Amino acid sequence: MVGPQRPLFVLFGSSIVQLSFSNGGWGAILADIFARKADIVTRGYYGWNSRRAIEILDKVFPKDAAIQPSLVIVYFGGNDSMGAHSSGLGPHVPLPEFVENMRKIATHLKNLSDQTRIIFLSCPPVNEAKVQANTSAYFSELVRTNELCRIYSEACINLCHEMDIKVIDLYSAIQKRDDWANTCFTDGVHLAAEGSKVVVEEILKVLKEADWEPKLHWKSMATEFSEDSPYDLVAADRKTTINPSEWTFHREIQWD
Template sequence: MRPKIVLFGDSITEASFDVGGWGAALANCFCRTADVVLRGYSGYNTRWVLKVLDRVFPLKSQTQSLSLASPSNVVAVTLFLGANDASLPDRSSAFQHVPIAEYHQNLLAIIAHFKALWPCTVILLITPPPIDEDGRLRYPYGENPSGLPERTLESAKAYATACLEVGREACVPVIDLCSKMQSTPGWEKLYLSDGLHLTAEGNRVVFEEVVEALQKEGVSPEKRTVDLPLLSEMDPNDPLKSFQLLP
């Protein structure tokens, strides 16, 4: 069975299979060597994710779909949460807020669940992206009577730091997307469409960072075999011979 790469996170993951999305690009990158499985839940924070984690990824294999419970079948999983946790507790998206200490512990619990389910799978953390506060004011989620952004760059950076700390504590690799994006002048509008979600360029950055991080962990298309013969491998005089040689 073709191995799988699972993408798990909030709306930035859910939208990753949209046109130009980083998940779609990853699926194209690994075409014929691994299936990229999308598990994105728009608006979710780590507290909500923990409530449904065993439903999405049951530890009991007989209830799991897509053979995701097979330890050898999932080669990598991305964990991309925190943008909603970082909503400020006194503004319009307060219902999504999770205190930073709880966010830290929730990430550790999610990682522990993945390690129990897939002991040999690469778990790749991604920090929440930076926030363009002007963009959030231009594109608010719902009513915003305060006239203040429900997320701030300062808060996003604090949660990104917590995510990096979790990576060190759990010994899993982390993509510091927050710092990576801010290193480019004009990142606010170049990478973010509404102050939070990704533009095409923002998706490209995530895709490139994920591919590079997976390569460092030994997960790359070049190191995997295709599951059926390539056209270039077939004998034009006897194409069916290639299928007769399959194990």
């Protein structure tokens, strides 16, 4: 652990979290936006479903930890929603079990501390044609369809409304992009830079509108070692300095 202590944001989920620092990923974008304001850490597990997630909740988020997260962003559902394999193996989780697993994750996180905030990401759509083209014969039973994604997305959203948890409808948000099926994914499932931009925009929207105290939107958070120094060149308007960490306008252009 290094100091000073900053608010801790944890990204928890499957491959969309593990890969969130790749391909212009949403984790990397958040780390840039929250530079000197919060630490962004990933706990992403490629291929995992909600069933595996609940098995390791106490290890990833121990209740007796000295420092608890200020924010946890959770994503599971893409693997759970895949069609079942005849062998009985594979990542598929039946919908009722998926809902209960997500409930257990939410309950555990809520009990970490009074200051831990939670955002769930619902299951995004997929580019079905590209997924099918990349699927081998053995794995062909592990069907990914937009209809299954929609069903699991809606189930996650309904659970969050029931439990008063912030939730982002990625299934709908991504499909608002022009030519989303081709621009938002690298392989039909995992996010390309354009898809990650959607995730960041939606997360920042939630953080800006949430009535949480303390505020977790980047404009509302203090900059670590905010500088008012004779060594800094300051513009005549007193709004910008030579220190890029003190600039706001370069991020406001894209990330309000």
